[in-house]
Amino acid sequence: MAASLDTVFSALADPTRRAILAMLLEDDMAVTDVAEPFEMSLAAISKHLTVLTGAGLISQERRGRVKWCKLEPDALREASVWMQGFGMMNGLDLDAFERFLDAELADPSLLEEKE
């Protein structure tokens, strides 16, 4: 999916879609299950998922009746790079950040407690 900054940021601008992404962070989900906690129609959620797919933020794979939604975090990287590139991480100790990342990634116990 060719996901421009336009489509990525505009997909992220909606709270429902951000909530969906947060849900998918925990696990892949079927469309119906994604829709369950929201107080809106399934069709509306289906549209939101189309937007997220268009932005490359998720991918959808049909297996039988069920369409599974999967987070595609790579799509956020471009947007993240854009933000950092123009200085938003100003003053941040990137070396410390790298060390922090390494520490996190090295400790397998932390990886399990995804909420």
Place this chain on the structure above:
Amino acid sequence: MAASLDTVFSALADPTRRAILAMLLEDDMAVTDVAEPFEMSLAAISKHLTVLTGAGLISQERRGRVKWCKLEPDALREASVWMQGFGMMNGLDLDAFERFLDAELADPSLLEEKE
């Protein structure tokens, strides 16, 4: 400015507004000068600047006839933290990451080296 993720992301979703932010990265600018490189009316740019201000991404200060626009990179921090939770920080301890960010950004010695 109370800038929600909604307003920040939706402000960033427009290429004209992102271009404006990139311009302001180099220096503070007057509204007319911001508008100059774009092929649209001054009023349209004025509206874009209002959106950016509403998102807290810039601030505007009137001095005489001229209204100066200034980048406010702090507004991106909240959005960035949110985004980082998905990409590189996938599966990590997000609370620890937030604490890390807070600690980094709270240290005034680091904040001075803004360019």
Place this chain on the structure above:
DNA sequence: CGCATATTCAACCAACTGGTTGACATTCCT
């Protein structure tokens, strides 16, 4: 087959967006 499940499609609607133009208010300059 016949029915329930899962998901999308199509038409519709109100609200918002991003642009236009022309008029207006300030401020600076001479």
Place this chain on the structure above:
DNA sequence: AGGAATGTCAACCAGTTGGTTGAATATGCG
């Protein structure tokens, strides 16, 4: 004072967005 420069405001317009409902399309199950 008069005129140019700087911005904003108001009205308007076309296109998009985010939601609805009802019908349609597959797929799985007994």
